[in-house]
Amino acid sequence: MTAETITADASGTWKLGDLPVHRIGLGAMRLTGSAAFHLGTPSDRDRSLAVLRRAVQLGVNHIDTAAFYFSATRSANELINTALAPYAEELVIAAKVGPFRDYHGEWGTAARPDQLRGHVEENLRQLGRDHLDVVYLRRMRQGSVAEHFGALAELREAGMIRHLGVSDVEPGHLAEALEIAPVVSVQNRYALDRPDPVGDEVLRLCGERGIAFVPFYAVAGEAGAHAATDTHDDTVRDIARAHGVSPAQIRLAWTLHLGPHVLAIPGTGNPDHLVENVAAGAVRLTADERARLDALHTPTG
Numbered sequence: 001m002t003a004e005t006i007t008a009d010a011s012g013t014w015k016l017g018d019l020p021v022h023r024i025g026l027g028a029m030r031l032t033g034s035a036a037f038h039l040g041t042p043s044d045r046d047r048s049l050a051v052l053r054r055a056v057q058l059g060v061n062h063i064d065t066a067a068f069y070f071s072a073t074r075s076a077n078e079l080i081n082t083a084l085a086p087y088a089e090e091l092v093i094a095a096k097v098g099p100f101r102d103y104h105g106e107w108g109t110a111a112r113p114d115q116l117r118g119h120v121e122e123n124l125r126q127l128g129r130d131h132l133d134v135v136y137l138r139r140m141r142q143g144s145v146a147e148h149f150g151a152l153a154e155l156r157e158a159g160m161i162r163h164l165g166v167s168d169v170e171p172g173h174l175a176e177a178l179e180i181a182p183v184v185s186v187q188n189r190y191a192l193d194r195p196d197p198v199g200d201e202v203l204r205l206c207g208e209r210g211i212a213f214v215p216f217y218a219v220a221g222e223a224g225a226h227a228a229t230d231t232h233d234d235t236v237r238d239i240a241r242a243h244g245v246s247p248a249q250i251r252l253a254w255t256l257h258l259g260p261h262v263l264a265i266p267g268t269g270n271p272d273h274l275v276e277n278v279a280a281g282a283v284r285l286t287a288d289e290r291a292r293l294d295a296l297h298t299p300t301g
Contacts, residue, residue, distance in 0.1 A: 004275055008059035011256060011281025014212055014263060016062075016134055017163040017184040019092045023256055024281040025062030026055045026274070027216065027267030032074035034269075038105040042073040043269045051274050052083035056091065058278045064187075064214070064265045066096040067122045072105065077126035085128050094134035095123040096167060096187070098148065110140035113151040120155055136165040136187050137177075145173045146180065153181035165214075170198050171205055183211055185263070190215035192251050192297050193233065200298070207259045214263045218255045219248050219277075233296055239289050245280070248273075252280035254293045 008022035015021070031048040034040030055063070069076035077095075084091065097119035100108040111119055116137075123132060135156075137149050145166060155161050165185035166177050177183050186206050190199045190213075206213040232240075232247040240247045248266075255264050266277040285293070 006058075006279040006282045008061070008278050008281060010279075011264070012260065014261060016092060016094075016212055017182070019133060019163070020090075021062035021092050021263065022059055022281070023260075023263050024060065024252070024278055025064060025263060025265045026052075026060050026277075027265040028063055028065035028076035028080060029069050030267035030269050031076050031079050032069060032269075033071040036069070037101070038071060040071070042071045045074065045079070047271065048074065048079050048269050049083040051269055051271055052080060054271055055274055055278075056084060056088065058275070060278065061088075061090050062092045062094070062263065062265070064094045064096075064216075065123075065127075066099075067119065067126055068096075068099050068101045070101070070105070075126060077123060081126065081128045087129070092133045093127065093129070094136065094165070094185070095120075095127075095132050096136040096138045097123070097152070098138035098140050098167075110142075111148075113147045116148060116151045117155060117160075120152075120160055124160070131159060132161050134163045134165055134185060135161045136167040136185070138167040139169050139173060144176060145169065146176050149177045150180050156181060165212075169202065171201050174202065174205060174211075178209075185212035185214050187214040187216055189217050190255075191218050191220070192236070192254050192293060195298060203258060203262070207261050210261065212261050212263050213259070214265055215255055216265065218264060219251050219266050235292050235296060239285070239293070242289075243283055245283060246276055249276055249280040249283055250285075250293070252277060253283035253285055254290070256281065257285050257290055 008024045011023040013020050029036045033042045065076050163184040167187040203213050236247045236250050240250045252264050
C-alpha cells in the first residue's frame, strides 16, 4: 500500500455531536498562502482548489476554516465554496469566530458578544451555506467565556449553528461553557514538542466527557502560523525511518495516538503534503515508540 492509496478512513472515526468524521481532517489556514494570514505569499488558486478536491477524494470529511483565514488575494472560505459546493452531505465544515481582521488584513479588536452573529453570518455568506456544522468560540484572553458562548448558544437555538465548540481554553472555561450548552469539541494549540500541563488536563477532561480534542499547529510546532517545522528531534527522525515515513507523519501519528477522541486537522496547500498527512492516519506506533515520543512532550527532571 502506498500513501496515494491510503484514505482518511484509516485514521478511524469520531462523532462531533451527531456528525461522524474521520479523525484526519484538513485545516484551511494554509490554503491561502505560503504562510498563514498576511505572513507569506498568496497561493496558486488552482493548486489550492485541487488540494480541497483531492482531500475529499481521499475521504477527508472534516474541514476547519474561518472567515479571518485570508491573504492579500485568497480567502479560505471562498476557495472551499468554489471547490466543494454543492457540499456533500457527509462533509462537516467547522468555523471559528471571535478574532477579527479588517479588509487590509490587520487584526482588530476581538468581537463583543453582540457582534458574533455578524461573524457567523459572514462565514455563512462566504461558504454559501444556510447553517454551520460546528462553530468554535476562540477565546481572546478574556477571563470568562460565558457571555460570548451564550451568544453563540442563542444562534444555535435559532438554527444557524448545529454544534458548538471552544478554542484556546483552560479547564475552567470548558466547565463554564458546558453550563450553558453542549460542547462537542475543543480546539487548542498542542504539539509533540510543546510541553503543556494545562493542555494535558484539557485533553484528559475531553476524553472523560466524550468531547473531541482538536489540536492546531500539531505539525507546525513552534513555527506556528509561519510554516510547518523542519526541526525534529532525533527520536522523531529515528521512528520515522523505522516506519518509512516523514517526521511530520510521525507527529500526526502521535497526535492520533493520544486518544480516540483526538482529531487532527493538518493544514497544507501542497497536494503531496496532503497525501502524506492523510496517510499518517495509517501509521501505528508501538508502545515503545509511543513512550519515547511521550517523553519529548512531558520531559522529566
